[in-house]
Amino acid sequence: MDLRGKKALVTGASSGIGQATALALAAQGATLALSGRSVARLEELADLIATHGHVRPVVLAADLSKRGAAESLAARAVEALGHLDVLINNAAAEGVGSYAAAGDDEASRELFETNYWSPFALARALLPSMLARSSGALVSVASLGAITPISGTGHYASTKAALAIATEALRAELRGSGVRVILVYPGFVDTPMLREFKARPALPARMRRALSLMPVGTPEGAARAIVRALRRDRSTVVYPPAYAITPLMPAVSRWFTSLLFGSSAISTSTQTNRRRCCTSTLLRRASTSAARP
């Protein structure tokens, strides 16, 4: 796809991979709508893109953890740009903690709203006009955690696994339609999300050591890989390339990950700190109560 003059919506453009992807798309001549919650950072980015001599992007604030926000964002983006050729579903949050710590509460459900339902709703809203033009690209930024979950990040990894599977199914459904579907698997990338994760005091020493051994990419590198996939009609991106083996050999990668990271659960949000638990505690409690007369 030649990106010159193409119109693209980038979610999570206020930081990290989304911000770098917006800059890379603008450099290719795309006209952008930038979305996120931090309007000041989005406006700064729009100014920066304009000072580089590109068309100033429109800024569209949206909190994608709220049901209905994605449909409204899609409508506002179409209103601002006329139509959309490219959707970069990049915004996501990390948190809640281990799968066992996730409860049937707002925080756990909001994570799925942000990381799965909103990307899905954006794609669904923009797809009909792409199909009518037999052209367009839907990009889902998932995570290698969807394939090799790390202990203590199970709920986040579940949202990403759902997104990755839905994206692959959509790709199969849209084959031959002219609309391309690209699945991006970042490994570790040096962004505020990863830095916050590494800075958590509850991170076990073994995990901290393992993290220090893993290859870490840059947001700019991830953005280049995404733009390359758009331009060269690639359907899957793994970044940094050192993790290319992960989707090809998931069983081996899982074994290696569990060997390196161990199995101790961590709490990854202050909210979870209050109701900290891990799988082994839950299992112990369950077996104790089962043993009670």
Ligand SMILES: NC(=O)c1ccc[n+]([C@@H]2O[C@H](COP(=O)([O-])OP(=O)(O)OC[C@H]3O[C@@H](n4cnc5c(N)ncnc54)[C@H](OP(=O)(O)O)[C@@H]3O)[C@@H](O)[C@H]2O)c1
């Ligand atoms: N960095 C890594 O190592 C890594 C690894 C695997 C996958 N990923 C994935 O890569 C993507 C980009 O992450 P990143 O590392 O660049 O993280 P980041 O720097 O923390 O950026 C996350 C972006 O998502 C937006 N966002 C978060 N919650 C939102 C909400 N409720 N509504 C709207 N926007 C929201 C944030 O914008 P506001 O704060 O302005 O709302 C921000 O722009 C994510 O999908 C992430 O899961 C990253």
